[in-house]
Amino acid sequence: MKSYKQLKSEKRRVAVVGTGQTKFEARIPDKTYYELALEAAMMAMSDAGITLGNIDSVVYGIYNDLFERQIMPDTYVHDYLGMYGKPGIRITTGGATGGYAFRSGYSEVASGLADITLVIGVEKAQDCYDWAQGKTTPEVIKSIAYSADMTWEFPLGTSAASSYAILASAHIKKYGTTEEQAALVSVKNHGNAIKNPFAQSPMKITVDDVMQSRMISHPFKMLDCSLYTEGAYALVLMSEEKARESGVKDPVWVMGIGSSNDKSFTGSRTVNDRMGKYGDIADLRNHYESAALAYRMAGVQNPGKSVDVAELHDAFSFTEIQAYEAMGFCERGMGGKFIEEGVPMMDGDLPVSPSGGLLGAGHAVGATGVMQIGEVVNQLRNRAGERQVEINRGIGLAHSIGGPGSSYCSVSVLGVD
C-alpha cells in the first residue's frame, strides 16, 4: 500500500472537490431513483465547477436489486444522467455500499483510469410501497433479510437488527456497556440532525424517550434504530493534477482508505473465529483492521488527538459506541464512558456525526456512506453551516459498515493541507 506521504510527494493525490444531495426522507414517491441521482449529481458538479462532459467515469452505490425489482439499476441511472460514452460500475456492499463506492471512486482516479470520477449513492424502494396505505411495506425488511445466508441463517429469522443486536449484547456482557449509554447516542444524533436541513429525523429527545420506546430486538428499542430512507448523495473526485489545473480552492484530500471484510456468518463459526487473537464478537475485528489500514496509509499515529470530526455508522446506537473503540478514539470497552463524558458531542473534543448520522439524518442505504464522507468534506472545508464544528488539525474520518454482522467495513481519512 502506498502511503499518503509518498502519494503527496509524487503529486498523485486524489481530492474530493464537490458534494451534492437530495433531501433524505422516508419515502419520495414522486421521484424515480434516476431523478434522485441526477438531482444529487447536478448539485455536486455545480459545487465542483464542472459539467457532465468533464466526468471520466462514474461509480454507483446502489444497495438492493429487490427494492426496485431491477437488476443492473445503475445502467438506467447512467443513461438518465446522459453519461453514455463513459464507463460506470456499481458497488453493492450492504450498509457499507457508500463507503466502498467511495473507495472504488478513489481507485478510479488514483489508478490513472480517470481524472475526474463521480460517486453517486442512491436509495429507493419503489417496489415496496403500499400505495393504498401510502407507506413502505414489510417487503423492505424482507429484501434486507436476504443478506443473511439463504441456506443457513435466513431460515432462522436472522435480520439486520438481530445480527447487530448479537454484537451489542456481547459488548454489554464483556464491558458492562449500558442501554442508557447507547441511548445517549440516539439523543445526540437525533439532536444534531435538527441543524441539518436535509435530515429525515431531527428530534429533541431524552434518554427516557429512547428507553421507553418499543422493543425491536433486545437491546435495541425503536429509537436505537435508524429508519429506512430514500435519497441520493454525490461526490466529485479529482486527481491532484486536475484539481490544480481547474483552480479548485479548497480540495479535501483522501489521506487514507482502509477496508476489511469479516467472516459473514453471525452464527457459531464467526463467534469461534472471533474468539481468536482479534478478540471476541464484542470487538468488531474488521472495524479495527480497517481503521489500522487507513491510519497507516494516512500516517495518523494517535487518532483520538488527530481527528477533528468523524461520521460513524450508527444504524443502531450501540454500533457507534463500538466504533469509538475500533476507531481508536478511546480504549477498548470505554465507548460508553466516552459518550457519557461528552467527548463526541457537538461541543466536545471530537464531535461525532454532526450530520445527525444514520439515526438523525437517515439511512438511505446505498447513499449513506457517501453522505458521511460528504459531511466530513464539508466540515473540513468549513462549509457545514449551522452545524459547523471547530477544525484545528484538518483531519476527519468516515466509517462505513454493512452486510451480515457488519461483514463489510471501510474507513476513509480525509484532510486539508
Added chain:
Amino acid sequence: MKSYKQLKSEKRRVAVVGTGQTKFEARIPDKTYYELALEAAMMAMSDAGITLGNIDSVVYGIYNDLFERQIMPDTYVHDYLGMYGKPGIRITTGGATGGYAFRSGYSEVASGLADITLVIGVEKAQDCYDWAQGKTTPEVIKSIAYSADMTWEFPLGTSAASSYAILASAHIKKYGTTEEQAALVSVKNHGNAIKNPFAQSPMKITVDDVMQSRMISHPFKMLDCSLYTEGAYALVLMSEEKARESGVKDPVWVMGIGSSNDKSFTGSRTVNDRMGKYGDIADLRNHYESAALAYRMAGVQNPGKSVDVAELHDAFSFTEIQAYEAMGFCERGMGGKFIEEGVPMMDGDLPVSPSGGLLGAGHAVGATGVMQIGEVVNQLRNRAGERQVEINRGIGLAHSIGGPGSSYCSVSVLGVD
C-alpha cells in the same frame, strides 16, 4: 488517462500472473458457488506461486442476485475463501461482469491500494434448479429478463436474446450481413471448443446445422445462441514491483483498458440517439468507444495488424461479427466477409476465441469476461496447449459486453514484452 508507455516508463504497470478455472457446465449441482470460486482461486494462486496470505484485495464478478436468491453473495465467497481481514468488492454489469471486474482489479493495483489482487468470476443458479426434472428452469431466463427496464421494457417481453436480435437485424438491413455468415461464427467457436477441456459445448457442426436449428428470436436460431453455464474463473493481478520481486517469469501486462456504457433503453430513445454521429443501432457505439480508449492507452495504432489473438463476446453469433468491426479488425460492415475469408479461424491471420468463446466454452455470466482474459493471457504465455495460436507481436485483446442491448462494454488489451 495515463498511457501504457508512461506507466511502463514509471514502472507502474499491472501484470496478470496467474489463471485458474473450473469446468464450465450446464449445471454443477454438487457444488455451491463458494466451492466453485475456491477451486478456481486455488488454481490461479498456485499458477502465480502465491498463497492466500499474499492477496491484498479481491474483486468478485457475480452477476445476478436472483439466481441464488441471495443479496451480497460475495461476502459468503470471501468468508469461504478465508479472505477475511482483506477488502472485497463485487462487480455486477450483466454479461460484462467479468470484464468490468478485471477493470476494477486493475485499478485496485494501479491505484496503490493493493499490490496483489485476485479477480474471481463465478456463476451458479442453484435457486433455478428443478431437482425433480434434473434441469435448470425458466427462472433463469426470468431472472435475466429483470435486466430490462422494469417500468418500460420488461412488460413488453424484452429479453436478452430479443434485445441483441434487434441489433443484429439492423446490421443485416444496413450491411447485408447474412445468417450464413453468422452461422460460420457458431461453427468456428463450437469447433474451437473441442480442444478446450474445460468447455461446455465442444461440437463439430456445419452451417446447415445452425440454419436448421430451431428459431429463438429472429435472426437467432438455437445454435446462434450461447447457453447458460455454471463455473468459475480466477486471475491473479500484481504490480510491476511485486512481480519483479516475486520473480514472475512470464508476466502479461495490462496495456490498455477502455470501457463505455451506452444508453440502456433498446427502445426508441436509444435508436434515435444512435442515429447521430455515432452511427445507427447497427453499429454498437460503446463497443467502438471502448476499443478506441483501450487502443489509445495501449498505443495500438492498427489493431488488425497488431493483435495476435482475441476473445470476442459471442453470446449470439452475430455479435461477434459486429465486434470484428467495432474492434477495428476490419472495416465497418465487412464483418461477415471477414469470417467468410477465414481471418478469425484458428489458422487465420487473427484467430478469434480459440477458447471456443461463449458459444463453445460456455457463458458462465459472471465468469465469462474473466475467462476470456485468462484465455488471452495463456495464449500470450504460449500455454494454451492444443489450442495454442501463433504469437508474433505479443498483443491480445478481450472484449466483454453485457446489459440491455449491450449497454456495458469493456475492452482489455494485454501484451508481453
